[in-house]
Amino acid sequence: MSRKLLTLGVATLLMATTLQAQEVKNIIYLIGDGMGLASASMMQLENNYEATIFDRADNIALQKTYSLDNRVTDSAAAGTALATGAKTNNTMLGILPDGTTPQTLMERASEHGKATGLVVTTYIQHATPAAFYAHVKSRHEYATISEQLLNSDIDIAIGGGMAFFDERYEGREGALEAISESGYALHHNLDDGDDEDKCLFILANKEIEHREGYLAKATAKAIEHLEGDDEGFVLMVEGSIIDGAGHGNDAEGQQREMLDFMEAIEVAVAFAERTPATLVVVTADHETGGLSLISSNADFNLSEQGVEYRWTTNGHSGIMVPIYLYGTGAELINGIVENSTLGAKLKAIIAE
Numbered sequence: 001m002s003r004k005l006l007t008l009g010v011a012t013l014l015m016a017t018t019l020q021a022q023e024v025k026n027i028i029y030l031i032g033d034g035m036g037l038a039s040a041s042m043m044q045l046e047n048n049y050e051a052t053i054f055d056r057a058d059n060i061a062l063q064k065t066y067s068l069d070n071r072v073t074d075s076a077a078a079g080t081a082l083a084t085g086a087k088t089n090n091t092m093l094g095i096l097p098d099g100t101t102p103q104t105l106m107e108r109a110s111e112h113g114k115a116t117g118l119v120v121t122t123y124i125q126h127a128t129p130a131a132f133y134a135h136v137k138s139r140h141e142y143a144t145i146s147e148q149l150l151n152s153d154i155d156i157a158i159g160g161g162m163a164f165f166d167e168r169y170e171g172r173e174g175a176l177e178a179i180s181e182s183g184y185a186l187h188h189n190l191d192d193g194d195d196e197d198k199c200l201f202i203l204a205n206k207e208i209e210h211r212e213g214y215l216a217k218a219t220a221k222a223i224e225h226l227e228g229d230d231e232g233f234v235l236m237v238e239g240s241i242i243d244g245a246g247h248g249n250d251a252e253g254q255q256r257e258m259l260d261f262m263e264a265i266e267v268a269v270a271f272a273e274r275t276p277a278t279l280v281v282v283t284a285d286h287e288t289g290g291l292s293l294i295s296s297n298a299d300f301n302l303s304e305q306g307v308e309y310r311w312t313t314n315g316h317s318g319i320m321v322p323i324y325l326y327g328t329g330a331e332l333i334n335g336i337v338e339n340s341t342l343g344a345k346l347k348a349i350i351a352e
């Protein structure tokens with residue numbers, strides 16, 4: 001190929017990449033808390049290797065999850081990296097050790113006129129969702145985090161956590177008054193209407209107890225609320241309790257939580273398929289439990305002897321976690337990246 005043709009080719013490719021990047025209007029960011037590659041592999045195995053939603057990804061990448069002060073991250077530092085593009089110390093949320101508060105993906109989206117939403121199975125003040133709107137030294141400052149949510153521009157939030165509003169505003173009466181004054185309409189039932197601009201669906205005191213089909217339904221509801229916005233939207237959906245099952249070394253429990261999460265991914269991908277300019281990013285904040293899929297018999301001269309799910313810790317592990325990408329702009333994230341690089345790239349994509 002001549003130099004000129006090559007240059008032309010590169011220029012066209014660059015233009016195409018830029019055009020592609022400009023086309024991303026909506027981002028649906030799904031985070032499986034504690035979902036390692038072994039969790040996804042377990043679901044493939046349990047599905048007899050029929051294609052799962054993970055197999056249908058348009059592109060994949062891997063991310064390194066370590067935090068600023070620990071090779072094994074917690075959800076606060078990892079959430080901060082994924083939400084702001086900056087690594088921080090474990091337990092810190094939306095704040096760096098020097099006190100700087102990096103802008104979150106949701107704050108950037110609001111600045112660009114986009115609507116924003118959060119859907120979780122745990123309380124809405126928990127580390128992963130809070131990383132998208134809060135800035136506190138410790139993830140355990142739930143009362144302060146509750147107040148920061150009321151002062152945020154998040155358009156719709158669905159999850160548990162009423163107890164922490166009560167704590168912050170000294171009882172239910174005070175909480176209801178503060179929520180109403182903040183401009184949020186409060187609902188306790190997912191089937192309620194969501195006609196108001198800013199809605200809080202707080203469905204439990206802490207975690208959502210009965211979750212069968214919950215995450216998919218809540219994700220569909222949030223998308224419906226956000227999709228009317230002319231400038232597009234950014235929605236974060238967390239499969240929050242995958243982590244809890246990992247801490248408990250409970251393979252069956254993790255399969256249930258993974259299925260719930262995968263149903264939500266299906267909803268997001270179906271939306272992306274019918275709505276051009278939508279990027280779906282599925283990843284985890286870290287792996288939990290050190291899950292391994294091992295043969296029940298170490299003798300490989302034998303045929304199938306069964307597979308065991310073996311856990312190696314009740315805590316988190318430092319292994320890389322997968323990134324699955326679907327839809328417009330799926331080609332923009334590649335290779336092995338830092339968790340913070342993924343957060344920074346998504347912020348850059350919506351600023352274009």
Ligand SMILES: [Zn+2]
Binds near residue numbers: 243
């Ligand atoms: Zn955990």
